[in-house]
Amino acid sequence: MTQVAAGAPTTQGRSAEFWGYVMWGLAGLAILVPELMSIFSIADWPTISATVGHLEARHDWVRLIVVFVIVALAYYAVPQLAKRPDAAGMVGGRQVTANGRLTADIEAVGYQNMGGYLVFAFVAYAVGVAFAAGARAVHPGTFLGGYVLYGIIALVWVIIPSALAMFLAREVAFPTLFRTLAYLGRRAHWLAAVVLALLVILLIHLAFYPWPQLDW
Secondary structure (H helix, E strand, O other): OOOOOOOOOOHHHHHHHHHHHHHHHHHHHHHHHHHHHHHOOOOOOOOHHHHHHHHHHHOOHHHHHHHHHHHHHHHHHHHHHHOOOOOOEEEOOEEEOOOOOEOOOHHHOEOOOOHHHHHHHHHHHHHHHHHHHHHHHHOOOOOHHHHHHHHHHHHHHHHHHHHHHHHOOEOOOOOOHHHHHHHHHHHOHHHHHHHHHHHHHHHHHHHOOOOOOOOO
């Protein structure tokens, strides 16, 4: 029997690591590229910060949700970043799958035949990008495209995979964002630290938009 070195990722772990980079890389592009386009006035595109800021301006309670998400992410992220990336176990007193999602029963979680979800995610992503690009061309200044694109990413990247793991004991092929960062940290610790710092800045920016561009 072939032995796996302690701390070395399994075959399943290496596959999850690859798809984590792909999926969260796509999500990062959908967020970073519009932000850079806005900063340098290259094109009129609904950024995630402007979209969330638009919601916060219409509904003050949205800021509370953003802060709640920040605290919840920090609570579950720190233990996961310290764990072996492809290991199931306990985080914050709850069972989590090898890809980092909460589940009711680790032993019952199935990892097979979920490749179709990747196809679904890619199609949904393409639809969201196309819709966001076209919405402002038709209706300048609208945030509808931003709601659709970033809503799709939240739904397909986070909400549905979490629900599948928790209620149906099914695991998609890619890990959570913080499990992906844990993989990255084992290969390039400095790069993972930079990405994590940028995420913290983005979350604070979303919670206190338009910080750091504040008028005193």
